[in-house]
Amino acid sequence: MLQENETTAEARRHMAVCNSCRYCESYCAVFPAMTMRREFSTGDLTHLANLCHGCKGCYHACQYAPPHEFGINLPVTFAEIRAQSYAHYAWPRAMGTLFERNGTVVTLAAALGVTLVLLLTMALVDPSILYTAQRGEGAFFRVIPMWLMVTLAGGTFGYAIIAMLIGGIRYWREVGGGAPAPGPILDTAVDIITLRNLGGGGHGCNDVDDGFSSQKRWMHQAMFFGFMMCFAATTSGAFYHHFLGLRSPHPFFSLPVQLGTWGGVLLCLGTAGLIRLKIITDPVPVAKRLVGGEYAMLSLLFLVSATGLLLLVVRHTGAMGVMLALHLGLVLALFVALPYSKMVHGVYRGLALWRHAREKRGGGMVAAE
Amino acid sequence: MVDLTRVWDVMVAGGGNAALCAAITARRAGASVLLVEHAPRSMRGGNSRHTRNLRALHPAPTDVLTETYLEEEYWDDLLRVTGGKTNEDLARMCIRASQHAPDFLKSCGVVFQPSLSGTLSLSRTNAFFLGGGKALVNALYRTAEQLGIGILYDTEVQHIDVQDGFATEAIISHHGFPERVRFKALIASSGGFQANRDWLRKYWGDAADNFQIRGTPYAQGRVLRDLLDQGVHEVGDPTQFHAVANDARAPMEDGGLAMRLDCVPFAVVVNRDVERFYDEGEDVWPKRYAIWGRLIAQQPGQVAFAVTDSKALHNYLPSVFPPYKANSIAELAGMAGIDAGKLEKVIADYNAAVRPGTFQPMKPDDCRTEGLTPPKSHWARLIDTPPYYCHPLKPGITFTFLGVKVNDRARVIMADGKPSANIFASGEIMAGNILGQGYLAGFGMTIGTVFGRLAGEEAARNVRN
Numbered sequence: 001m002l003q004e005n006e007t008t009a010e011a012r013r014h015m016a017v018c019n020s021c022r023y024c025e026s027y028c029a030v031f032p033a034m035t036m037r038r039e040f041s042t043g044d045l046t047h048l049a050n051l052c053h054g055c056k057g058c059y060h061a062c063q064y065a066p067p068h069e070f071g072i073n074l075p076v077t078f079a080e081i082r083a084q085s086y087a088h089y090a091w092p093r094a095m096g097t098l099f100e101r102n103g104t105v106v107t108l109a110a111a112l113g114v115t116l117v118l119l120l121t122m123a124l125v126d127p128s129i130l131y132t133a134q135r136g137e138g139a140f141f142r143v144i145p146m147w148l149m150v151t152l153a154g155g156t157f158g159y160a161i162i163a164m165l166i167g168g169i170r171y172w173r174e175v176g177g178g179a180p181a182p183g184p185i186l187d188t189a190v191d192i193i194t195l196r197n198l199g200g201g202g203h204g205c206n207d208v209d210d211g212f213s214s215q216k217r218w219m220h221q222a223m224f225f226g227f228m229m230c231f232a233a234t235t236s237g238a239f240y241h242h243f244l245g246l247r248s249p250h251p252f253f254s255l256p257v258q259l260g261t262w263g264g265v266l267l268c269l270g271t272a273g274l275i276r277l278k279i280i281t282d283p284v285p286v287a288k289r290l291v292g293g294e295y296a297m298l299s300l301l302f303l304v305s306a307t308g309l310l311l312l313v314v315r316h317t318g319a320m321g322v323m324l325a326l327h328l329g330l331v332l333a334l335f336v337a338l339p340y341s342k343m344v345h346g347v348y349r350g351l352a353l354w355r356h357a358r359e360k361r362g363g364g365m366v367a368a369e
Numbered sequence: 370m371v372d373l374t375r376v377w378d379v380m381v382a383g384g385g386n387a388a389l390c391a392a393i394t395a396r397r398a399g400a401s402v403l404l405v406e407h408a409p410r411s412m413r414g415g416n417s418r419h420t421r422n423l424r425a426l427h428p429a430p431t432d433v434l435t436e437t438y439l440e441e442e443y444w445d446d447l448l449r450v451t452g453g454k455t456n457e458d459l460a461r462m463c464i465r466a467s468q469h470a471p472d473f474l475k476s477c478g479v480v481f482q483p484s485l486s487g488t489l490s491l492s493r494t495n496a497f498f499l500g501g502g503k504a505l506v507n508a509l510y511r512t513a514e515q516l517g518i519g520i521l522y523d524t525e526v527q528h529i530d531v532q533d534g535f536a537t538e539a540i541i542s543h544h545g546f547p548e549r550v551r552f553k554a555l556i557a558s559s560g561g562f563q564a565n566r567d568w569l570r571k572y573w574g575d576a577a578d579n580f581q582i583r584g585t586p587y588a589q590g591r592v593l594r595d596l597l598d599q600g601v602h603e604v605g606d607p608t609q610f611h612a613v614a615n616d617a618r619a620p621m622e623d624g625g626l627a628m629r630l631d632c633v634p635f636a637v638v639v640n641r642d643v644e645r646f647y648d649e650g651e652d653v654w655p656k657r658y659a660i661w662g663r664l665i666a667q668q669p670g671q672v673a674f675a676v677t678d679s680k681a682l683h684n685y686l687p688s689v690f691p692p693y694k695a696n697s698i699a700e701l702a703g704m705a706g707i708d709a710g711k712l713e714k715v716i717a718d719y720n721a722a723v724r725p726g727t728f729q730p731m732k733p734d735d736c737r738t739e740g741l742t743p744p745k746s747h748w749a750r751l752i753d754t755p756p757y758y759c760h761p762l763k764p765g766i767t768f769t770f771l772g773v774k775v776n777d778r779a780r781v782i783m784a785d786g787k788p789s790a791n792i793f794a795s796g797e798i799m800a801g802n803i804l805g806q807g808y809l810a811g812f813g814m815t816i817g818t819v820f821g822r823l824a825g826e827e828a829a830r831n832v833r834n
């Protein structure tokens with residue numbers, strides 16, 4: 001469990017005001033979840049903070065927002081608690097410190113990933129192959145041997161999955177999720193897939209200022225589904241390779257290339273759109289300390305997808321070798337950084353939504369009225 | 370950049386819902402409009418910033434209101450709270466027009482909640498703003514900006530020059546700099562004077578120092594005073610205000626809705642001298658909510674203490690500031706700073722008078738006292754289960770009843786009975802025409818919207834002629 005600290009005390013003060021006001025009850029899941037409670041343990045605060053999608057609707061509607069003396073700013077307070085919970089539930093625990101200067105960490109990972117793969121490629125592959133056009137079946141593996149690709153990517157991705165899984169289990173146990181019940185898993189999936197909580201109750205949220213829009217929701221959807229399509233592209237590529245005996249590069253209209261292309265386009269658009277929103281948004285309801293890590297991860301995702309698309313463009317030319325190394329270096333960095341970056345929010349947000357769906361259904365907490 | 374050298378068609382004094390509805394309506398009718406708001410941008414919107422809903426007539430269920438709410442029932446509700454201190458023609462006109470208020474606000478970008486799940490179940494009579502009054506205020510200002518309405522923040526209207534019922538120009542203080550604004554019509558939507566302690570002191574003496582002002586500190590009544598001093602007809606009892614039971618530890622200004630306490634029906638309430646002074650369980654809280662502020666204002670030191678035990682804790686909304694909590698009544702009295710022996714006796718006498726009954730928190734039940742003065746008519750349960758709790762209470766003033774007289778076209782009436790040539794009014798500054806006393810939840814926003822639209826329409830028409 002998170003230790004009591006200034007931020008948890010501040011969040012508890014916020015809850016005292018919000019739970020007595022309740023004007024925001026129709027914005028998102030946080031407020032109905034808050035209404036079910038009168039006392040707020042650090043576990044409850046961690047749950048509510050991770051349930052918060054950062055839509056900022058409650059800040060712009062708040063009669064107690066700064067410069068009011070109560071200074072209620074839930075988006076910032078909850079973002080701070082989320083960041084603390086990411087660090088606290090990181091596995092192994094010592095790696096939690098990587099959330100301290102997360103922008104630097106993710107950026108360094110990207111730089112080192114690219115450098116490492118470029119150096120390995122140059123060391124392992126004949127330069128004449130690296131700089132000449134490679135065509136036909138197995139072209140990519142002539143630049144980077146398949147064993148190396150599988151070892152690095154599989155190893156780091158597998159590690160990331162295990163680390164995030166352990167973090168998720170510890171989070172669930174300590175925050176007080178109770179025995180997992182499969183019941184509302186469908187509600188949870190719908191909440192995740194539709195990003196209902198970024199809907200502000202139907203008309204969008206406060207992406208930039210006190211006006212409503214659905215930009216953040218759409219951009220995040222583009223990024224999320226783009227990411228999933230790219231993942232599906234890799235999986236289907238592996239299926240082609242191992243079960244159909246078809247070696248990459250595949251033709252443009254094959255399933256892996258189509259998924260990767262459109263997934264990459266969506267990922268580029270989504271990440272670029274989210275970066276733009278971060279730049280132009282009203283800075284008051286934003287936790288400034290944390291935006292570095294968010295910019296770094298969005299940029300890394302953008303670069304992964306952009307180099308993936310460029311690779312498609314240049315794959316039959318002499319530039320393919322370097323572009324492949326660049327792309328895979330960035331992918332490697334993404335996998336390494338995954339459990340120690342903003343990306344973990346997916347795990348905890350999902351768990352918080354699951355828990356909320358259960359509380360809603362079962363009246364799991366004592367009702368206030 | 371707002372041009373202060375030109376002659377504006379309409380100047381609106383004020384920056385809350387009533388002012389914005391007036392400004393938007395006048396602008397949509399083709400007038401050039403300047404809106405002058407005393408508060409800085411971050412605190413704009415007057416008391417509207419703290420509101421949550423508006424009361425609207427509807428002959429059939431709508432997307433934001435359930436069942437029906439018809440003119441006669443609305444009128445009866447108003448008659449009951451005002452005790453007949455109202456103007457029936459104006460009131461009925463306002464009630465009828467309220468039917469169109471939600472759609473008008475929607476056309477200005479305001480979003481309503483589909484329904485409500487809180488303790489005050491008002492979703493039949495009242496339409497709730499999604500996110501509350503500040504979200505409404507934000508939407509109205511965005512619409513005003515898009516329409517090209519000139520908006521001055523941090524600008525106080527200090528004086529209106531009125532000659533024979535005709536307003537010619539205003540002296541304003543714009544970021545502390547004196548400026549002159551010329552206009553063809555004036556809409557006064559600048560609220561009451563509840564935040565003006567010196568003015569309250571005239572009627573209430575030193576007690577005024579203990580009143581908490583629930584809403585905006587900018588309700589200084591400067592335009593109201595200025596107009597009344599220049600021959601505008603006065604309405605409403607200047608000594609009276611709407612007040613509720615607030616947490617005694619709330620900020621003295623701008624504490625807003627969350628400072629109100631609704632524990633009274635489930636508590637025993639004593640004053641500083643540890644004496645009960647009113648039937649805590651007279652009726653359901655929504656119907657008694659508005660009288661307790663005044664009751665406490667009339668007690669010594671303008672303070673009271675609501676005592677409950679652990680049985681009652683979950684019958685009312687949680688308070689922002691935690692209640693005093695103790696395992697004995699004497700200890701509790703010590704924390705509240707009142708006489709322990711007296712409080713023990715009050716609670717003992719009360720407990721002895723409690724008759725058995727079936728407790729029903731949401732409606733008047735049969736749990737009452739017998740032989741106690743004053744009685745507690747409902748929700749009277751033994752206070753015997755520690756820990757005991759005490760919420761200190763002070764009066765929280767919402768608005769004052771004094772205002773300017775208007776006709777059914779929102780036109781201001783002069784003291785000689787003649788309508789002003791070009792002065793209109795909307796909102797709290799004229800609410801006293803309809804609300805002579807008491808209050809109906811959400812009716813202030815209804816008056817503001819209805820008379821705001823009327824004032825805007827009439828001012829624009831005035832300018833065209």
